[in-house]
Amino acid sequence: MSLLEHSLIAGGLLGALAGGAAALVWIERRLLGIWQDRYGPNRVWPLGVGQIFADMIKILTKEDWIPPFADRGVFVLAPCIAMAVALLAFAVVPLGPTLHVAADWNVGLLYFLAISSLGVYAVLLGGWASRSKYALLGAVRASAQTITYEVFMGLSLMGVVALAGSFALSDIVEAQRGLWFAVPQALGLVIFLIAGLAETHRLPLDLPEAEHELTGGYHTEYSGGKFGMFFVGEYVGVILISGLITTLFFGGWLAPFGLPEAPLLWFSLKTGLFIGVFVLLRASLPRPRYDQLMGFGWKVLLPLTLANVAVTGAIIVAGAA
């Protein structure tokens, strides 16, 4: 593949990703409407699709204001980190046997974990640079929450890595030809889902931006395009986590139940399903208290994850012997 071809594919995929994230704002509001027995935005164009463009125009033309008391450089840097990290982490997700944004690395999963561990800086620096109480409190919460759940996010995937015998995401997909890892690694799947919710600060685990106690948390002082980058970055994160759940636990691009192969289609359908699950969780679950969230992480999830790794390892060794 030539360099031009490669960059076209990568650009197209990333563009589709950013566009999909913007569209998710509307999709989420419609789905929430269904689950809460109301309509949601249905006025602009058929089904309300035009709402996406109306929202985009609104957010990009709003006054983009930097508070005079803020640390200017870091204040601008933070939303860029949010967006860049979300897009960078997508580079290794395989959408088909040969279709990636960047490449199929043999340390693909580690690359994802490394890049997503940098995402905390966006929230941390955004909250700090705003120099306001709510933003700082949100940033403190976000960093503690993200560091905690990063541990389980990494550990919950080690069972998958052990079963597939590789860190390369395409090898992990190929290893699921017989049976999706969602069955032998059901516990890992649940823990990864919870950790993914915490990493993307999505409801019910959006305590860093809980509006009933922190007004807006770390992005209280942000407006216009910079707020939009935080906002869309969060949705890219949702697509990313859904795509990884698909890849790691539900066979990625493989067709289910012996249906005809259509890599991109199956990957998109499965990923879309998990995005729906994210929205359903938001619609149905209340927020826990912050200390409950941290206590649950260290006292329940950590022992469970370690047990999952140990049991998976024991079964593999017993099977090999």
Next chain:
Amino acid sequence: MSWLFYGAGAVALLATARAVSCAHAVHALLYLITSLLALGLVMLSLGAPFAAALEVLVYAGAIMVLFVFVVMLIDVGPESARQERAWMAPRYWRGPALLAALLLGQLLVLLLWAPEPPAAAALPPLKQLGAVFYGPWLLAVELGSFLLLAGLVAAYHLGRRD
């Protein structure tokens, strides 16, 4: 890949220099993070993707977050930057800079007149790396984990409320 190596190396050097000379604590930490990311890239260009991923994951993604977290809580502003600048007066860094320059000179001599550059060792795949760690070097790994456990217990003790 040598242009990648030298490019990332230059970024790492510049960022580290700024991390030392920056008067504002958070800005200095940002440069340090950049320097660690550049080091990750240097390792990648040398053909060690596993070490590169761990560099970013452990140092930039976890340890430095704690640094920023702590600095954030003690509220550094223009006030402390002014204080810091006063501490950066030439008479404080003249001695260390001289000694560091001596070390640099020795390193350059070693690099320029080394009899034979050490051949890049073939890097083992991840599985072999794990087997080496948990085989011949098991004792060292266990000692390391002892140290971490001791640190954990100490932190728990210090953080007790009473």
